[in-house]
Amino acid sequence: MHHLVIDRWSRGSSSxxxxxxxxxxxxxxxxxxxxxxxxxxxxxAFAAYAALLIFxxxxxxxxxxxxxxxxxxxxxxxATFALITWWSGDALHAxxxxxxxxxxxxxxxxxxxxxxLTAWTSALESWHVPRMLILVIQFVYRYLFVIAEQAxxxxxxxxxxxxxxxxxxxxxxxxxxLGVLFARSWERADGIYHAMLARGFRGRxxxxxxxxxxxxxxLFFTACLGGCLGIRMLL
Amino acid sequence: xxxxxxxxxxxxxxxxxxQALNGVDFHLEGGESVALFGANGSGKTTFxxxxxxxxxxxxxxxxxxxxxxxxxxxxxxxxxxxxxxDSDEQLFMPTVLEDVAFGPLNLGLSPADATTRARTVLKRVxxxxxxxxxxxxxxxxxxxxxxxxxVLAMDPEIxxxxxxxxxxxxxxxRDLLTLLRGxxxxxxxxxxxxxxxxxxTTRAVFFDQGRIAGEGDVIEIVQxxxxxxx
Numbered sequence: 001m002h003h004l005v006i007d008r009w010s011r012g013s014s015s016x017x018x019x020x021x022x023x024x025x026x027x028x029x030x031x032x033x034x035x036x037x038x039x040x041x042x043x044x045a046f047a048a049y050a051a052l053l054i055f056x057x058x059x060x061x062x063x064x065x066x067x068x069x070x071x072x073x074x075x076x077x078x079a080t081f082a083l084i085t086w087w088s089g090d091a092l093h094a095x096x097x098x099x100x101x102x103x104x105x106x107x108x109x110x111x112x113x114x115x116x117l118t119a120w121t122s123a124l125e126s127w128h129v130p131r132m133l134i135l136v137i138q139f140v141y142r143y144l145f146v147i148a149e150q151a152x153x154x155x156x157x158x159x160x161x162x163x164x165x166x167x168x169x170x171x172x173x174x175x176x177x178l179g180v181l182f183a184r185s186w187e188r189a190d191g192i193y194h195a196m197l198a199r200g201f202r203g204r205x206x207x208x209x210x211x212x213x214x215x216x217x218x219l220f221f222t223a224c225l226g227g228c229l230g231i232r233m234l235l
Numbered sequence: 236x237x238x239x240x241x242x243x244x245x246x247x248x249x250x251x252x253x254q255a256l257n258g259v260d261f262h263l264e265g266g267e268s269v270a271l272f273g274a275n276g277s278g279k280t281t282f283x284x285x286x287x288x289x290x291x292x293x294x295x296x297x298x299x300x301x302x303x304x305x306x307x308x309x310x311x312x313x314x315x316x317x318x319x320x321d322s323d324e325q326l327f328m329p330t331v332l333e334d335v336a337f338g339p340l341n342l343g344l345s346p347a348d349a350t351t352r353a354r355t356v357l358k359r360v361x362x363x364x365x366x367x368x369x370x371x372x373x374x375x376x377x378x379x380x381x382x383x384x385x386v387l388a389m390d391p392e393i394x395x396x397x398x399x400x401x402x403x404x405x406x407x408x409r410d411l412l413t414l415l416r417g418x419x420x421x422x423x424x425x426x427x428x429x430x431x432x433x434x435x436t437t438r439a440v441f442f443d444q445g446r447i448a449g450e451g452d453v454i455e456i457v458q459x460x461x462x463x464x465x
Contacts, residue, residue, distance in 0.1 A: 007369075118329040118369075138329055145371040146323050191324035194289050198317045199389060200309060200341030 006070075009062055009113040016060035016114045020217035021123035027224035028111045034228040035103050040096030045235035049103050052227055053110065060114045067113060071106035078102075117141050122211075131205060143188070151181055238262045239299050239393055239421050240286065247281055247292030247445075255281040256292055257445035263393070268422040270432035270453060272462050273442030279425045280320075282442070283395045286423070287315040299392055313342055316386030316420075320398040322378035326370035331362065331381050334370060338389040349388075356384045360414060376407030380414070387418070394420045400431055429457045 010017075016024075031049070038045050057064050078101035086094035111120065121134050154177050240263040247256040255278045263269055271279045284290040286298065288308045296303040298311045319325045328334035332353055339349035357363050360380040370378060379399065386394065399415065400408045412434050415422070426432055432439055432453050439456035441449045449456060457463060 118333070121329070139327065142327060142329065142369075142371065143323075188324060191319065191321065192327050194284070195317075195319055195325040196327065196337075197289055198287055198312060198315075198319075199338035199385060200312050201337075202309070202341065 005066070006109070006113050007117075010116045012061060012114065014059060014061045014114070016056060019220050020211070020213055021115045021119040022126060022213060023217040023221040024111055024115055025120060025123045025127075026221050027228075028107055030225050030228045031107050032104055034232040035100050035107075038096075038100075038232060040092045042235055043095075045231050046096070046099045046103065048231040048235055049228075052231070053103065053106050056110055060110065062110070062113055067106060067109055071102055071109050074101050074105035135205065139192075143185075143192075146188070147181065147185055150184060151177070154180065237265055237300075238297075239265045240423070241295075241297040242285075243295045245282070245285060245292055245294035245296065247285065247290060249281075255445055256285075259294070259445070259447055261440065261447065263421055263423060265392075266419065266421055267438065268424065268436040270436040270439040271423060271425045271442060272427070272429075272432070272439055272456060272460065273448075277442040278445040279442050280397055281445075283317065283397060283423060283425055286393070286395055287312045287317055289317075313389055314392045315395060316389055316391030316393070317395045318379075318382050318386050318397065318399060320401055320425075322375070322382045323371075325382040325385060326373075326378060328370070330367050330369060331357065331373070332366040334381060335384045335388050338385055342389060352388050353384070356388045357381070359387070360384045361410075374407075375402045376404070376411065379403065379407075379411060383414070391420060393423065394418065395423045395425075397425045399424065399426070400428060427462075429453070429463050432457075 031052075035046075035049055038049075054064060057067055075098060078098055082094040082097045085097060117138065121138055124134050125131065158173050158177060240261065242259060242261040245256050245259040245261075246254075248254050257278075259278070259282060261282075271282070273279050281290060285292055285296060285303075288303050288311060291303075299314050301307045301311055301314075303311055326334050328337055332350065335353035335357055336346075336349040339352050340346065344352065354363070354366065357366065360383055362377060362380050362384060365373065365377065365381070370381060373381065394415075396415070400411060403411060408431075412431070415435055422436065424432065424436055436453055439450065439453040440447055441456050441460050441462070449459060451459075
């Protein structure tokens with residue numbers, strides 16, 4: 001199976017990839033707060049946020065179209081609310097809503113595309129985010145590949161046995177596939193828990209010590225903070 | 236030689252009512268390797284899951300002289316290393332190094348010592364190049380090696396291998412056999428593969444309907460129970 005593109009991107013070697021994940025996570029939070037609190041009339045500010053993101057994408061040596069396309073996946077959700085706002089006669093608010101969700105999605109995507117999962121979850125851990133939440137993220141991500149592979153194999157098996165008369169999307173077969181996938185995931189969860197117990201797990205993960213935070217990381221965060229605050233206050 | 240595993244009258248019934256083990260008596264000497272044969276559903280895997288207390292049935296189990304009980308469970312789990320059939324179930328940490336260090340950390344080693352031990356073991360199994368790789372990016376053979384490293388990092392006295400060569404291509408299987416032959420631990424190998432058993436073990440036990448139907452020399456058991464593909 002081909003692994004997620006984002007996973008491959010996250011293992012790049014650009015200067016953005018090299019920054020400490022805590023600095024990048026803090027910069028993302030600053031960016032999100034700045035974007036979400038920018039008033040709809042400040043359209044120039046939204047253009048500046050976009051320019052800042054494009055610069056960061058360039059710095060990370062990532063394909064801008066690929067990232068923007070994936071970030072656009074959030075638009076159908078926000079577009080629903082934007083349309084309602086537009087119908088109620090506030091076109092500027094509607095536009096700002098779509099812009100904010102797209103820019104926020106793009107920024108979050110940039111973080112996960114320039115930082116391996118292990119690194120940004122370690123950053124969350126160093127911020128004392130509940131360990132259970134981090135474990136859930138890590139486990140879901142880890143086993144997403146295994147379950148996706150299983151689903152793909154089952155789909156192929158279903159396709160091989162599909163008669164010419166049947167429609168492309170057979171609802172009962174899809175429902176059966178989902179049910180079996182759920183049952184297998186349940187069994188797998190049981191197996192994983194057994195494997196953990198077999199290696200001495202007592203219900204608590206031992207946390208890894210955080211890596212050193214360098215001056216260049218502090219400088220990166222300061223630059224991001226300055227950029228976001230500058231746009232927010234001046235435009 | 237002293238017995239490292241001594242099992243007497245082991246019985247186990249699954250919650251759905253299936254009687255999986257029906258009075259199993261078993262022993263393993265230090266440094267000995269034994270193959271467990273038997274049809275699917277004959278109780279082999281259920282049996283090995285009892286050896287470190289993952290399942291608890293009726294009867295008595297002693298590991299390296301320690302009776303299996305609530306207060307000895309952690310000691311016993313550090314003595315019996317289980318390599319599961321499906322490596323994907325065993326490799327759950329984000330990177331290879333973290334996964335192998337998982338066991339030593341649970342044993343109470345400091346993060347630095349656990350990492351050192353993990354690195355040493357990964358080098359031993361030929362996976363030192365993959366320290367920072369996520370386990371889902373590895374091939375089946377590499378996953379199996381890392382799974383074995385994760386168990387070896389706990390420095391067990393007994394290795395339990397459940398179908399160790401499943402999903403492996405012939406060269407990978409050959410490499411794995413060489414690796415396993417070089418490990419000094421006593422081994423319990425659950426397998427359908429008579430060739431693997433001949434290469435790795437000296438004694439075989441045949442399971443049938445939750446009981447041991449026969450035991451002895453590997454070749455003798457293979458012939459007696461017609462346990463070959465052709």
